[in-house]
Amino acid sequence: MKQLERERFVAEVAVHLRDGVVPMADSTMENPVALYTDAAHTARERALVFDAQPMVIAVSAQVPNAGDFVTDELTGEPLVIIRGEDLVVRAFYNVCRHRGTKVVCEAAGSRRRFACPFHGWTYDTSGTLRAVPESYAFPDLDEARKHLTELPVVERHGLVWRLPSGWHEADLIESLGPLDSELAAYRADTYVLERSEHIEQPFNWKFAIDGFLETYHLRFLHSKTIGPFIRSNHGPTTTYGHNIRMMAVRSSYIPEVAEAAAFVDPMPHVAAVYILFPNTVLLWQGDHLEVWRMYPDGADPGRSIMTASLLAPKAPDTDEEQRHWDRNWAVLMGTVLNEDFAVSRAAQAGFSSRAQTHVLYGRNEPALQAFHRSMASLCASEAK
Ligand code: FES
Ligand SMILES: [Fe+2]
Structure with missing residues (x-):
């Protein structure tokens, strides 16, 4: 106060x-x-x-270091929240872009690559698809499919906030008003x-x-x-x-x-x-x-x-x-x-x-x- x-x-x-x-x-x-x-x-x-x-979907302390991740299903949708190698926290649907199973099965951990257990499609900490086994079988993979589907989040005050569609960090700050400081x-x-x-x-x-x-x-x-x-x-x-x-x-x-x-x-x-x-x-x-x-x-x-x-x-x-x-x-x-x-x-x-x-x-x-x-x-x- x-x-x-x-x-x-x-x-x-x-x-x-x-x-x-x-x-x-x-x-x-x-x-x-x-x-x-x-x-x-x-x-x-x-x-x-x-x-x-805006909704808090994680606390920063769950992912303090690069590569730290936590999975979450409380919202009703499978999510994975990852701190990237650039130290930015991102949130993704924990849904493989191949046939949709969970890419990350553990509750939390730390790593640089996330290999899907089904057919081995592998993503990095920024959600980008880095490897497709037998890639010749997918000759026309479009760009959109080469990334986990990302949700807009910002990290503020030790909390990871999912933003409603169309919101930016400035909108979150405005909605908090004096509570922000x-x-x-x-x-x-x-x-x-x-x-x-x-x-x-x-x-x-x-x-x-x-x-x-x-x-x-x-x-x-x-x-x-x-x-x-x-x-x-x-x-x-x-x-x-x-x-x-x-x-x-x-x-x-x-x-x-x-x-x-x-x-x-x-x-x-x-x-x-x-x-x-x-x-x-x-x-x-x-x-x-x-x-x-x-x-x-x-x-x-x-x-x-x-x-x-x-x-x-x-x-x-x-x-x-x-x-x-x-x-x-x-x-x-x-x-x-x-x-x-x-x-x-x-x-x-x-x-x-x-x-x-x-x-x-x-x-x-x-x-x-x-x-x-x-x-x-x-x-x-x-x-x-
Ligand atoms: S569903 Fe993930 S690699 Fe096939
Ligand atoms: Fe009480």
């Missing part, structure tokens, strides 16, 4: 805590449960939101990937995001884990176009101290939750970053697939440093998988019942409302 914004934040949170009030939306909001259960709506989300917005300040481009996990769950992809967007539930659902350390109901929210930042205020934040000082740096006392719209959650936790990418599982509105990654400022030098990340990861997974995702699974069953047509977002859930308003505006759904 820039200094002016920090001062505003300190003043805002101090008043909230002193007066016992919470940041509020103007009104409550209802959302049709069908948005979580309807396959036609999931298809609409893919077409009108996922394909129309704020994300730059985290220096995620210098971080290392500590670990990453693939997760599949039986609930709609949006419910995985919903759980990060309100602090109302902390003292109930997380009473035995993170609840005592973060203040429930204090999630000051700022929107940047469709992107959202919600601050979670730690219990260590003492409003009297903050108010008394002319300026107190609030950062040690907060965690920042960003929705990089539509489906990436970036968490700044002080000493590390977490990146969550949430997707529908194919066409199924009732299932989601995602990855969670922990990025650290540097690789651990000692066993104690490694244990620090192990503990962090255990708390994260324990809290999210056993608590947040347990109620999410139960909610999905509820959505599929005839109990009610709409769910309700409170005035104390402004970030949640902002996310669903953006989704509704792009999908032209009937949210109200």
Whole structure:
């Protein structure tokens, strides 16, 4: 956060805590449960939101060096992301230009040439076809076929963003607005990937995001884990176009101290939750970053697939440093998988019942409302 914004934040949170009030939306909001259960709506989300917005498809730390690659199928299409020998990150459909099988079968690795397992067509790190066994059999191979099909991506702030058709890096910067310099300040481009996990769950992809967007539930659902350390109901929210930042205020934040000082740096006392719209959650936790990418599982509105990654400022030098990340990861997974995702699974069953047509977002859930308003505006759904 820039200094002016920090001062505003300190003043805002101090008043909230002193007066016992919470940041509020103007009104409550209802959302049709069908948005979580309807396959036609999931298809609409893919077409009108996922394909129309910039989307994080990898983190730079997955491919730090020339020749590093990672494959990804969360988007519903097989992709391979490669850092070329020129150090530029490119993304390709992981689809051989001969007869279409996967060229790269491993999850991740590093190499200079990618030979298709089927008939040995071989591509380089820039996706260019370099060798065709028995090439006399393909005398009229056209130029377009001599390259893996590439997707437009840019690497920015330690993240690899797939751009919508017709977008350039300048459009991404413009869409981030003031968030662009704020994300730059985290220096995620210098971080290392500590670990990453693939997760599949039986609930709609949006419910995985919903759980990060309100602090109302902390003292109930997380009473035995993170609840005592973060203040429930204090999630000051700022929107940047469709992107959202919600601050979670730690219990260590003492409003009297903050108010008394002319300026107190609030950062040690907060965690920042960003929705990089539509489906990436970036968490700044002080000493590390977490990146969550949430997707529908194919066409199924009732299932989601995602990855969670922990990025650290540097690789651990000692066993104690490694244990620090192990503990962090255990708390994260324990809290999210056993608590947040347990109620999410139960909610999905509820959505599929005839109990009610709409769910309700409170005035104390402004970030949640902002996310669903953006989704509704792009999908032209009937949210109200
Ligand atoms: S499908 Fe890849 S070489 Fe034939
Ligand atoms: Fe939670």
